[in-house]
Amino acid sequence: MAHDIRIVTEDQLRAAVGLDLTTVDVIERAFAALASGKVVMPPILSMELAEANGEVDVKTAYIPGFDGFAIKVSPGFFDNPKIGLPSLNGLMILFSARTGLVEAVFLDNGYLTDLRTAAAGAVAARHLAPEEVTTAGVIGTGVQARLQIEAAHLVRPFARVLVHGRDPGKAAACAADLQARLGVEVEVTTDPAALVRRSQLVVTTTPAREPVIEADWLHPELHITAMGSDQAGKNEIAPQALLAADLYVCDRVSQCEVSGELEAARAAGLFAGVTPPELGEIVTGAKPGRRSPADITICDLTGTGAQDTAIATHVARILGSAGTIIHA
Amino acid sequence: MAHDIRIVTEDQLRAAVGLDLTTVDVIERAFAALASGKVVMPPILSMELAEANGEVDVKTAYIPGFDGFAIKVSPGFFDNPKIGLPSLNGLMILFSARTGLVEAVFLDNGYLTDLRTAAAGAVAARHLAPEEVTTAGVIGTGVQARLQIEAAHLVRPFARVLVHGRDPGKAAACAADLQARLGVEVEVTTDPAALVRRSQLVVTTTPAREPVIEADWLHPELHITAMGSDQAGKNEIAPQALLAADLYVCDRVSQCEVSGELEAARAAGLFAGVTPPELGEIVTGAKPGRRSPADITICDLTGTGAQDTAIATHVARILGSAGTIIHA
Structure with a gap:
C-alpha cells in the first residue's frame, strides 16, 4: 500500500x-x-x-x-x-x-x-580501558583507524597517539588527520611491539589474517579493542594473547567464534567449552569488567545488527x- | 562515493x-x-x-x-x-x-x-504440466491464487478454472476476478478433492500447516504446483502424494527441505537420502521432466533469490x- x-x-x-x-x-x-x-x-x-x-x-x-x-x-x-x-x-x-x-x-x-562501529569502540573503551590513558595506539591506517581513535578520545581523553601501518605513506596521512582532528601529539612508529608497550589503549583496525599483536607484547594497564576481523579466516590478535589477558570480551559470542578473534583461538584449542562474556553484559553489570588498574583486557568487535x-x-x-x- | x-x-x-x-x-x-x-x-x-x-x-x-x-x-x-x-x-x-x-x-x-513468484509457476507449468490442460484448479484465494492462474494460462490456455477456499466470499471474489481477467469459465467449489479430480493443472497458494491435497486424490494427467509453503512448519501436499507422483521437483532442494513440502515428507520418513531434481535441471534438460501424458508431476516452489x-x-x-x- x-x-x-x-x-x-x-x-x-x-x-x-x-x-x-x-x-x-x-x-x-x-x-x-x-x-x-x-x-x-x-x-x-x-x-x-x-x-x-x-x-x-x-x-x-x-x-x-x-x-x-x-x-x-x-x-x-x-x-x-x-x-x-x-x-x-x-x-x-x-x-x-x-x-x-x-x-x-x-x-x-x-x-x-562507520559511525556505529566507531561508537562500539568507545563503549568498549569506556567500560574496559584503564581510567588513566595517556597514550593510545592504533594498528591500521584506514577510515576506522581514524574514527576508532576519535571515538576512544571521547571517553579517554589521552594526550598522545601512536600510529602503525604497513604503508608508511598511509600511516603518515592517518597521523596528520588525527593530529588535525584531535589536537593531540601523534607519532608514527614502524614497531608495533613498541606501540603496544607504550600505550594503555590499543585499537586494531586491519583485515589481517595473521596476528598483528603477539601475546608477549601485553603488559599491565592495557586495553585492546580488535575491530578488524569480520570474516572467517581473519585474525588480529594472537590466540595466546586472549588467554593471557585478564578478561576477553566479545561483542557477540556467536559471531566472534565464526568471524572474530575467538575463531582462531578455538582453532588453536583455546577457550574450548568456555563462553566469554559479551560487551553488553559488562555494560549492564551482569558480568564483571576490569577489576583493577593493572588488568589486561581485550574486546573483540565483529559488528552487530x-x-x-x-x-x-x-x-x-x-x-x-x-x-x-x-x-x- | x-x-x-x-x-x-x-x-x-x-x-x-x-x-x-x-x-x-x-x-x-x-x-x-x-x-x-x-x-x-x-x-x-x-x-x-x-x-x-x-x-x-x-x-x-x-x-x-x-x-x-x-x-x-x-x-x-x-x-x-x-x-x-x-x-x-x-x-x-x-x-x-x-x-x-x-x-x-x-x-x-x-x-x-508477486510477479516473479507467479512467473515461476508458469515455468513449472510450461515444463511439467500435460500438454493438454482444459481445466485448471486453484486452492487458495489471495493475490497469488489470481496471479498463478493468470501465469499458468499464458503457457496452458485452459478454458475452465475451479476455485476452492475456506472463505466462500473470498473464493467468489477470486473467481470473479479471474473470470474478468481471463475471460474463461470459472467455478467455485467447496470440494477440493473434486477440484483436483477434474483438473489437469492445480496450484496451491495457501499458508496451510496441514495438507490441503491428499495422496488418494491424485490421478493420471495431472500437474500440481505447490507455492504456498515458504516457512518451516508449512505443508500443503500430503507427504505420501509426493511419493505417489511420477515426479517431484523442487525449485531449490536446500530450501524445500527446510521450508517446502520436502520438509514434511522427510519428517514422515520419505525421501530419505533422495535428492529430488530441481526445476532448473528440468528447464535445461539436465534431468528428465514429464515422460508421458499420463504422468503425475508435482513442483514445490519456495521462492529463490x-x-x-x-x-x-x-x-x-x-x-x-x-x-x-x-x-x-
Whole structure:
C-alpha cells in the first residue's frame, strides 16, 4: 500500500549525526539490550562474488521497545580502488517494527556503519580501558583507524597517539588527520611491539589474517579493542594473547567464534567449552569488567545488527525534514 | 562515493513490467542459471518479530553474467489487516555486480515478488504440466491464487478454472476476478478433492500447516504446483502424494527441505537420502521432466533469490527514465 518513505543521502546523514557522546550512548544502549536476551538477531547473511573480488553482508536485529528495525547491506568490492571507487558501500533500510512498512532508506554509502562501529569502540573503551590513558595506539591506517581513535578520545581523553601501518605513506596521512582532528601529539612508529608497550589503549583496525599483536607484547594497564576481523579466516590478535589477558570480551559470542578473534583461538584449542562474556553484559553489570588498574583486557568487535537498528532509529528521530519523501 | 541511484515506486514498476511471456522467460533463465551450479545463493535470512506477529525474510543471489544482483526484503506482518494495511510489503535493492554500488531501489511493496513468484509457476507449468490442460484448479484465494492462474494460462490456455477456499466470499471474489481477467469459465467449489479430480493443472497458494491435497486424490494427467509453503512448519501436499507422483521437483532442494513440502515428507520418513531434481535441471534438460501424458508431476516452489535478481535486473533494463534520481 502506498505510503511515504523518506530517502536520505550520505551528505544529509553526515549533517544530522556525527561521532559524539550522544551516538556512543545510543550504541551503548544497543549492547545493553543485547545482554537482555530479548533481542532477535539472526546470523549474518553473507554472499561472496568471487569473480568481482567482492562480498556482501546483510545484518539486522529486532530490539524490543524500539519503534523500528534496520536491515543493513554492506557490499565490499576490493578491486574498486583500481577504478577510483571506495571498496565499501551500502545502505540501511528502516522498517516499522509494528507494521513492517519501509519508513526510510538511508543511502549512506557505509557512513552509518562507520559511525556505529566507531561508537562500539568507545563503549568498549569506556567500560574496559584503564581510567588513566595517556597514550593510545592504533594498528591500521584506514577510515576506522581514524574514527576508532576519535571515538576512544571521547571517553579517554589521552594526550598522545601512536600510529602503525604497513604503508608508511598511509600511516603518515592517518597521523596528520588525527593530529588535525584531535589536537593531540601523534607519532608514527614502524614497531608495533613498541606501540603496544607504550600505550594503555590499543585499537586494531586491519583485515589481517595473521596476528598483528603477539601475546608477549601485553603488559599491565592495557586495553585492546580488535575491530578488524569480520570474516572467517581473519585474525588480529594472537590466540595466546586472549588467554593471557585478564578478561576477553566479545561483542557477540556467536559471531566472534565464526568471524572474530575467538575463531582462531578455538582453532588453536583455546577457550574450548568456555563462553566469554559479551560487551553488553559488562555494560549492564551482569558480568564483571576490569577489576583493577593493572588488568589486561581485550574486546573483540565483529559488528552487530543491534548497532545498525540503534543508529538507524536514532537518526530517524533527529533527521527533522531532511531527505526526499517518495510516495510509494 | 556519491553516485546516482534510481528510486522507483510500485506504480512506476507496475507501469513498466507485468505478467507476460517475457517475464516468464526472464524467470526461466534464472532457473536455468541455478541449474548451472554457478549461482551463489546464500540461505535466506529470516527474523521473527513475535511481539508484532511479524517476520521478515531477506533473499539474494549472484548469477554469473548478470550485471547486477538484488537483495530483496519481504516483511510479513499478519496483524496489519486489522488496521487496514496489507500483511506483505517490502522492497528490492539492485546492486552493481562489478562494484557493489547501489544502482536502484524498487519500492515495490512486494509487487516484483508477486510477479516473479507467479512467473515461476508458469515455468513449472510450461515444463511439467500435460500438454493438454482444459481445466485448471486453484486452492487458495489471495493475490497469488489470481496471479498463478493468470501465469499458468499464458503457457496452458485452459478454458475452465475451479476455485476452492475456506472463505466462500473470498473464493467468489477470486473467481470473479479471474473470470474478468481471463475471460474463461470459472467455478467455485467447496470440494477440493473434486477440484483436483477434474483438473489437469492445480496450484496451491495457501499458508496451510496441514495438507490441503491428499495422496488418494491424485490421478493420471495431472500437474500440481505447490507455492504456498515458504516457512518451516508449512505443508500443503500430503507427504505420501509426493511419493505417489511420477515426479517431484523442487525449485531449490536446500530450501524445500527446510521450508517446502520436502520438509514434511522427510519428517514422515520419505525421501530419505533422495535428492529430488530441481526445476532448473528440468528447464535445461539436465534431468528428465514429464515422460508421458499420463504422468503425475508435482513442483514445490519456495521462492529463490535468483528469481529476485532476475526480475530486478530485467526491470532495470526496461525502466527507461522512470523513477526519481537521487545523487547520494
